[in-house]
Amino acid sequence: MNYQIELEKILNNLDGKRTLLLHSCCAPCSSYVITYLKDYFNITILYYNPNIEPYEEYNKRKNEQIKLCNIFNIKVLDCDYDNDLFHEVVKGLESDKEGGSRCFKCYELRLRKTASLAKNYDYFGTTLTVSPYKNSKKLNEIGLSLEKEYHVKYLVSDFKKKEGYKKSILLSKQYNLYRQDFCGCIYSMKNKIDE
Numbered sequence: 001m002n003y004q005i006e007l008e009k010i011l012n013n014l015d016g017k018r019t020l021l022l023h024s025c026c027a028p029c030s031s032y033v034i035t036y037l038k039d040y041f042n043i044t045i046l047y048y049n050p051n052i053e054p055y056e057e058y059n060k061r062k063n064e065q066i067k068l069c070n071i072f073n074i075k076v077l078d079c080d081y082d083n084d085l086f087h088e089v090v091k092g093l094e095s096d097k098e099g100g101s102r103c104f105k106c107y108e109l110r111l112r113k114t115a116s117l118a119k120n121y122d123y124f125g126t127t128l129t130v131s132p133y134k135n136s137k138k139l140n141e142i143g144l145s146l147e148k149e150y151h152v153k154y155l156v157s158d159f160k161k162k163e164g165y166k167k168s169i170l171l172s173k174q175y176n177l178y179r180q181d182f183c184g185c186i187y188s189m190k191n192k193i194d195e
Contacts, residue, residue: 001137001140002158003129003136003137003140003156003157003158004157004158004159004161004162006156007155007156007157007158010155010156011040014040017039017040017041017042018040018041018042018122018123019041019042019044019120019121019122019123020037020041020042020043020044020121020122020123020124020125020155021044021046021077021114021117021118021121021123021124021125022034022037022041022043022044022045022046022124022125022126022127022155023045023046023048023110023111023113023114023124023125023126023127023128024045024046024047024065024126024127025049025110025126025127025128025131025184026049026061026064026065026127026180026184027061027064027065027067027068027172027175027177027178028064028168028169028171028172028177028178028179028180029127029128029130029131029168030045030065030068030127031068031168031171031172031175031177032130032159032164032165032167032168032171033127033130033157033159033164033168034068034072034074035167035171036159036164038072038074041122041123043074043075044074044075044076044077044121045065045069045074045075045076045077046077046079046113046114046117047062047065047066047076047077047078047079048079048082048110048113048114049061049062049110049184050081050082050083050085050086050109050110051083051086051106051109051110051183051184051185052083052184052185053083053184053185053186053189055081055083057180057184058081058083058184060178061178061180061184062078064177064178066078067175067177068175068177071175077117079113085109086106086109086185089105089106089108089109090102090105090106090185090187093105094187096187098133098183098187098188099133099134099135102185102187103134103135103183104135104138104142106185107128107134107135107138107139107142108142108146110126110128111124111126111139111142111143111146112146114126115143115146115147115149115150115152115154116150118150118152119150119152121152122152122153123152123153123154123155124143124146124152124153124154124155125143125154125155125156125157126139126143126157127159129157129158129159129160130159130160130164130165130168131160131165132160132165133183136157136158136160140154140156140157140158143155143156144156
């Protein structure tokens with residue numbers, strides 16, 4: 001399935017602005033997604049990323065997200081850190097390669113939190129699909145499964161299409177955003193060091 005085409009179908013069939021609870025992994029990724037969706041949705045950014053370590057890195061990314069949302073005049077819903085829960089969810093998968101089962105568990109953890117908080121929204125979604133390092137097919141499968149479970153529409157996406165990732169880099173420069181060089185979890189940091 002081409003999730004970008006499916007997203008365009010949804011956007012073209014909206015009758016007026018809808019509400020969207022949009023999980024964001026970081027300000028750079030959300031920069032493009034916000035500019036792409038802001039004319040279609042009243043967006044609230046959900047910052048829930050218990051995978052990010054150390055805590056100083058988590059706060060640095062959160063503060064950049066808040067800074068960007070202030071620029072766009074978008075609400076931010078900030079969640080608890082929950083790092084212990086992340087480690088509990090990925091227990092036994094610590095040595096998996098980046099992009100494998102551990103990452104899928106992390107996707108589900110963050111999307112589940114988003115879906116659970118989206119009951120008063122028309123849609124929920126994530127910025128994660130803008131990254132070329134994230135599996136958009138798996139993200140959308142998880143999102144669509146959670147749509148059935150939580151009875152809130154999931155906004156399918158593949159934001160990396162149409163040069164979304166490249167545009168996010170340009171917007172990050174434009175807004176002087178901190179761009180990290182690893183996913184966020186301690187395991188991705190170790191992978192980066194080992195490369």
